[in-house]
Amino acid sequence: xxxxxxxxxxPAGLRTALFTAKNGLDTTVFDTDETWMHxxxxxxxxxxxxxxxxxxxxTLREQVDDFxxxxxxxxxxxxxxxxxxxxxxxxxxxxxxxxxxxVVLATGANRELTDELDCVCTDEEVIDADVTMETSVEDAxxxxxxxxxxxxxxxxSTGDGAAAALNILTKENGEQFHDFDVPAVDFLSTxxxxxxxxxxxxxxxxxxxxxxx
Ligand SMILES: Cc1cc2nc3c(=O)[nH]c(=O)nc-3n(C[C@H](O)[C@H](O)[C@H](O)COP(=O)(O)OP(=O)(O)OC[C@H]3O[C@@H](n4cnc5c(N)ncnc54)[C@H](O)[C@@H]3O)c2cc1C
Numbered sequence: 001x002x003x004x005x006x007x008x009x010x011p012a013g014l015r016t017a018l019f020t021a022k023n024g025l026d027t028t029v030f031d032t033d034e035t036w037m038h039x040x041x042x043x044x045x046x047x048x049x050x051x052x053x054x055x056x057x058x059t060l061r062e063q064v065d066d067f068x069x070x071x072x073x074x075x076x077x078x079x080x081x082x083x084x085x086x087x088x089x090x091x092x093x094x095x096x097x098x099x100x101x102x103v104v105l106a107t108g109a110n111r112e113l114t115d116e117l118d119c120v121c122t123d124e125e126v127i128d129a130d131v132t133m134e135t136s137v138e139d140a141x142x143x144x145x146x147x148x149x150x151x152x153x154x155x156x157s158t159g160d161g162a163a164a165a166l167n168i169l170t171k172e173n174g175e176q177f178h179d180f181d182v183p184a185v186d187f188l189s190t191x192x193x194x195x196x197x198x199x200x201x202x203x204x205x206x207x208x209x210x211x212x213x
Contacts, residue, residue: 005100013106019165
């Protein structure tokens with residue numbers, strides 16, 4: 001099974017982990033819990049009226065834990081280097097080494113780990129990534145502040161993490177992957193059984209909108 005290794009447990013990293021683990025990829029996260037979310041109170045995150053950033057971080061963790069992400073807290077990654085068939089990631093705990101097919105760098109404003117990867121940078125000195133989060137280094141996906149000059153919003157990092165995951169899932173799938181879920185079956189059958197009643201007014205109309213006798 002392919003291994004996705006995510007470095008950083010803020011909105012970007014945990015969103016990647018949710019998408020990849022939910023869709024069957026073996027996913028590991030290393031994090032040191034210094035997310036900027038601890039400083040934030042969110043009024044601008046989809047689906048949330050008003051929430052303390054630290055509490056949102058708790059929910060993000062619960063979501064990945066529900067999909068069996070192997071989450072290592074207080075575990076700093078010290079180095080990432082490319083190999084012939086993926087990456088080697090070193091952590092500070094007893095000098096452990098991990099291998100991975102894909103690596104997602106979600107360390108926020110801390111860009112140190114990208115040095116060894118030698119990703120091409122833009123003139124503004126951020127990593128040059130496209131909208132899928134692909135870079136000059138195949139299967140390495142920097143996100144958030146590493147690829148953005150000053151667009152520092154939780155929802156943007158979340159989107160970066162999701163885009164990286166979708167690109168990984170698309171590679172594994174061999175064609176564009178969509179993480180689409182549908183409503184529960186009971187809801188769907190109720191919707192379908194009443195659908196004809198709901199669409200009748202339109203099907204009984206002429207193209208000009210005049211009801212057909
Ligand atoms: C004062 C303040 C208020 C804000 N208010 C808002 C707001 O209202 N709305 C909004 O949308 N955004 C807000 N933000 C911005 C938002 O918090 C960030 O955009 C968001 O947290 C970035 O997410 P991220 O996942 O990219 O990085 P981060 O949240 O910074 O997460 C990075 C994670 O990587 C970990 N890490 C770093 N290096 C390593 C390593 N070597 N090994 C392992 N783990 C590592 C860190 O410990 C951290 O947990 C605010 C930020 C600040 C500072």
